[in-house]
Amino acid sequence: MKNKKDLPAYHRVYLNDYGFEAEIVQARQRMILDVLKILKPTTILEVSCGPELLYQRARASGIPIKKWVIVEADPKFSDMARRSLGKDKKVHVLHALFENAAAEIKRHCPEPIDLIILAGILNEAEQPRVLLETARELLSPRGKLHANVPNASSLHRRLGKTMGLIQNEKGLSERNTKFHQQNFDMDSFKKLVSDCGFRIEETGGYFLKPFAHHQMSAIKKILTADVLNGLWLLGRQYPDWSTEIYLNAKLKNER
Numbered sequence: 001m002k003n004k005k006d007l008p009a010y011h012r013v014y015l016n017d018y019g020f021e022a023e024i025v026q027a028r029q030r031m032i033l034d035v036l037k038i039l040k041p042t043t044i045l046e047v048s049c050g051p052e053l054l055y056q057r058a059r060a061s062g063i064p065i066k067k068w069v070i071v072e073a074d075p076k077f078s079d080m081a082r083r084s085l086g087k088d089k090k091v092h093v094l095h096a097l098f099e100n101a102a103a104e105i106k107r108h109c110p111e112p113i114d115l116i117i118l119a120g121i122l123n124e125a126e127q128p129r130v131l132l133e134t135a136r137e138l139l140s141p142r143g144k145l146h147a148n149v150p151n152a153s154s155l156h157r158r159l160g161k162t163m164g165l166i167q168n169e170k171g172l173s174e175r176n177t178k179f180h181q182q183n184f185d186m187d188s189f190k191k192l193v194s195d196c197g198f199r200i201e202e203t204g205g206y207f208l209k210p211f212a213h214h215q216m217s218a219i220k221k222i223l224t225a226d227v228l229n230g231l232w233l234l235g236r237q238y239p240d241w242s243t244e245i246y247l248n249a250k251l252k253n254e255r
Helices: 004-016 021-039 054-060 075-085 102-108 128-138 155-162 174-178 186-195 213-218 225-237
Strands: 043-047 067-072 091-095 113-119 139-150 198-206 244-251
Touching (some): 021 113, 021 139, 021 225, 043 128, 054 075, 067 102, 102 128, 113 128, 128 139, 128 186, 139 186, 186 198, 198 225
Parallel strands (some): 043 067, 067 091
Antiparallel strands (some): 139 244
8 A cells, every 4th residue: 555644645635536447436346346246255454445335236236234444545535535425334444454453353344355356455455465465364264355456458458558658568658657656467467366376267358448547537528338347348358468467266265
């Protein structure tokens, strides 16, 4: 995770530049909802919730949930989540850095954790291995990890390289630099997770966009619901070119 002193500035920049990111968040959550429907976990730990709550979409989708714990390092996002969730007793929002919060998480959630969600966070972490090691410590023996990151080999990056706008599609873009992000393609993503003690069971991608975020925002008028759905499905069909990639994994020492 980013250093705590950087979070207020990050919060402001992120929301001021939300734009097309809102559509990517919707696509990301759609993928996670599909995973939830298949795995049927009852105790879920979500690391970093942002301004749009996955938990609320999961409840609205009828997914049975016994306990959902959100660990959010940004005090503004954690406060927003608490206000939005009100007195819902199935969910607990913990304001903390995930890598420092294992003991507190166990106090609030003594039940075995069936699923840990690291959505759009490993690429933002200064030390992603530490996040994965913390997840490994907290995950129940038969639990699952779901993680996703932007795809460094996506269509819009490949197009940018072909046009001569960038020298290497896996290099840092202007947006990456702005938000202090690092890049992963599927090979480096899988290696990171595997090296941290997980056995990868499934990989894939979702959504496909031809242009960068600010360019997609400029053509928003033609991006109808049908178009956005088509782009989401294309990313599922062509994961090597998709906007974001995901994996599902379990602990290596479990069959």
